[in-house]
Amino acid sequence: MASENSLEKFELKEPGLFWWNDPAAPLGTIPHERAVHGQLEIGTTGLVSLELDGTLSQSIIELFAIGQPLEKCIAGILNDDNKRVLLLKVTRNGGTLGTRSREKFSATYCLVGQADVLSWENAKNFYAMAADLSTFGEFLTPSSIEVSKTRSSTKAIHKNKKDITLKLKEGLLDIQFRISPKILYNFKSRQISLAETVTLFCRKRFGSLEAIVNEFTNLEDFFLLVLGMEGGFPWPDVFFKSSSFPARLYFSRLERSGEKPNLAKTVLLLADVRPYLSEVVDNWRTARETIGSGIYMYLGTRRGLKSYIENNFSIMMMGLESLHRSVGKTQVDEKLKTKIERVISEVSLTKDKKWLSAILRPAPNLKERLIELFSDLPLSISKARLTNFADECSRNRNDLQHFASTRADQTYEQFAQRLVELSRALSALYHLKILQIIGIHDNSLLWIFEKGYQSFSIRMDCWLAGLLEEDPRQAVQRQRPLMLSTNPSNSESEEASAPPQT
Numbered sequence: 001m002a003s004e005n006s007l008e009k010f011e012l013k014e015p016g017l018f019w020w021n022d023p024a025a026p027l028g029t030i031p032h033e034r035a036v037h038g039q040l041e042i043g044t045t046g047l048v049s050l051e052l053d054g055t056l057s058q059s060i061i062e063l064f065a066i067g068q069p070l071e072k073c074i075a076g077i078l079n080d081d082n083k084r085v086l087l088l089k090v091t092r093n094g095g096t097l098g099t100r101s102r103e104k105f106s107a108t109y110c111l112v113g114q115a116d117v118l119s120w121e122n123a124k125n126f127y128a129m130a131a132d133l134s135t136f137g138e139f140l141t142p143s144s145i146e147v148s149k150t151r152s153s154t155k156a157i158h159k160n161k162k163d164i165t166l167k168l169k170e171g172l173l174d175i176q177f178r179i180s181p182k183i184l185y186n187f188k189s190r191q192i193s194l195a196e197t198v199t200l201f202c203r204k205r206f207g208s209l210e211a212i213v214n215e216f217t218n219l220e221d222f223f224l225l226v227l228g229m230e231g232g233f234p235w236p237d238v239f240f241k242s243s244s245f246p247a248r249l250y251f252s253r254l255e256r257s258g259e260k261p262n263l264a265k266t267v268l269l270l271a272d273v274r275p276y277l278s279e280v281v282d283n284w285r286t287a288r289e290t291i292g293s294g295i296y297m298y299l300g301t302r303r304g305l306k307s308y309i310e311n312n313f314s315i316m317m318m319g320l321e322s323l324h325r326s327v328g329k330t331q332v333d334e335k336l337k338t339k340i341e342r343v344i345s346e347v348s349l350t351k352d353k354k355w356l357s358a359i360l361r362p363a364p365n366l367k368e369r370l371i372e373l374f375s376d377l378p379l380s381i382s383k384a385r386l387t388n389f390a391d392e393c394s395r396n397r398n399d400l401q402h403f404a405s406t407r408a409d410q411t412y413e414q415f416a417q418r419l420v421e422l423s424r425a426l427s428a429l430y431h432l433k434i435l436q437i438i439g440i441h442d443n444s445l446l447w448i449f450e451k452g453y454q455s456f457s458i459r460m461d462c463w464l465a466g467l468l469e470e471d472p473r474q475a476v477q478r479q480r481p482l483m484l485s486t487n488p489s490n491s492e493s494e495e496a497s498a499p500p501q502t
Contacts, residue, residue: 011235011250012042012112018076020056021086030077036103040076040085040110046235046252048087048107050074055095055103066092074105078112086111086247088209109209111238113247126206128239129216130246133175133198138263139227140175140270144196156194164270166278171204173219173281175270200233212238213251221299222284225434228267228454230302232256254303266453267431272444283438291437294323298430309416310400313423316430317366317397324369327437366394374429378442379449381467389467393422425465428458 017035038052056074074087089108096102133140146157161177176199200219206212220233232253237246273280288295297319301312347353364372370390375383396419410418432445449458459472 009044010041011044011046012040014078014080015039016076016078016085018050018052018056018074018085021073021075038076040078042110042250045255046250048110048250048252049093050076050087050105050107052095052103052105053100055097055101057092057095057103066094068092074107083112084114108251110250111247112250114243114245125241126209126212126238127203127241129202129204129206129212130237130239131200131216131219131233133200133223133233134196136223136227137196137198139229139266140198141177144177144179145194156192158194158196164274164277166281168278168285169282170285171202174201174203175199176201206238209249209251212236212249217253218285218288221288222281224302225284225299225431226268226270226273226280226440228431229262229265254305256303264453267435267448268440268444268452273440276439276441280439287434287438291323291326294319294326295434297322298427298434301427309419309423313419313426314397314400316423316426317393320373320426320430321366321369323433324364324373328364328369328372366397367391370394373433377429377432377436378446379432381462382469385467385469389422389425389465392466393426396422421461421464424461425467428461 015037016039017030017032018038018040019031019035022031034056036052036054036056038050038054041049041051043049068091070090070092072090074090076085076087077083078085087105087107087110091106091108093104093106095104137143141161144158144161146159148155148157158179160179163177164175166173166175178197178199180195180197181193200223202215202219204215206215216233216236223233224231236249238249239246270277297315301315344353344356347356367387367390370393371386374381374386374390396415432448435448436442436445449455452458456472456476459468462468463471
């Protein structure tokens with residue numbers, strides 16, 4: 001739990017005993033003669049720092065070798081709950097010598113677990129990773145606790161759900177549904193509390209902590225992309241081959257948004273893509289590695305971090321240009337291509353021809369790239385409006401990049417407001433394009449745009465940017481009398497408003 005006793009928040013802030021980890025020492029032993037008292041702090045961004053009321057270093061040279069990564073790791077035991085900790089990839093952060101010597105360290109990774117888990121050997125033998133997704137439960141599957149009330153009784157019934165197992169190209173991915181607390185027998189009580197827990201369990205051969213962090217970030221990005229939310233997952237637990245007890249893994253990452261998941265802000269539910277979810281996860285893993293910045297730049301705008309609108313707009317434009325270089329197939333104008341070939345043929349020296357060919361290599365401009373990327377989406381956007389939108393976006397990007405100012409015919413406030421409108425529409429189309437690339441079916445993309453949980457917001461942004469002719473508010477007003485006159489029990493109306501079944 002993050003501490004809130006001060007302005008700075010911590011995931012963990014506890015005193016304890018700490019020592020250089022000895023791989024040959026029996027598990028669970030504490031070398032009191034070499035242990036030093038100190039305080040371990042882990043911030044909400046995973047920054048690990050350790051301040052000792054003494055020194056572990058044996059010489060002045062070691063003590064002041066600041067900033068150099070150490071091959072050794074630091075083990076410890078916390079005072080409050082006797083949890084064991086293991087700090088890996090440790091770096092010295094300075095210290096003092098005197099009547100009260102002190103030493104400081106930072107670490108890239110920190111494992112917190114039971115006594116028989118944490119050792120240097122175990123820290124290299126991971127077989128699984130788990131993350132608690134209970135706060136995202138409503139997005140993954142319907143609630144399983146049903147409460148009924150009569151005159152004489154109140155009942156709460158929970159029906160066990162079947163776990164979802166995805167067979168991927170690399171390993172297995174399980175979504176496990178459990179009830180907490182675990183009930184083993186019948187009993188009577190004056191108070192009871194039940195909660196459904198959801199755990200994402202990834203079984204795969206992990207060769208290092210870096211591989212676990214990469215897989216965790218990969219899956220976190222995937223679920224946030226498909227569900228369409230900002231924020232992040234809680235810290236993961238890792239499992240070792242030689243022990244059934246997991247350990248909590250902390251590592252440096254951007255601070256996640258504190259906003260709780262909200263169904264009104266989601267794009268898809270897991271059930272919408274469940275029939276082909278394994279294929280989509282594999283496609284996501286491949287796309288993340290092969291496309292790279294074309295995906296990372298979009299995800300960077302969805303972290304809940306505040307930035308200037310110019311930054312946000314420029315990042316998305318650069319990301320879309322990079323994305324098109326990876327997946328685009330724009331045909332270059334044949335006349336331009338012929339002219340370039342004619343000019344190059346006039347050059348006699350081979351090395352000059354090679355140099356000139358690299359400079360005059362025909363490539364689509366930014367406007368053409370945007371048109372091709374978005375015209376493949378199955379949306380009700382006319383080609384003329386998409387062309388005007390792409391032209392305006394490319395002109396504004398060029399103004400920012402080359403002139404760093406607005407045009408003479410508008411004020412900065414008008415320019416910034418227009419960038420906001422264009423950025424919101426760009427973000428929506430960028431998101432849908434990535435979903436299309438990783439294999440989300442076209443009928444689901446169309447449903448997101450026209451009838452989904454965020455369809456009104458998406459269409460409103462597109463209308464303000466000039467992509468749609470009709471104001472979505474007028475469409476809602478026109479449909480309202482029909483909605484009021486429709487019988488809610490009519491199966492046809494229910495089917496019309498439900499997500500597509502694929």
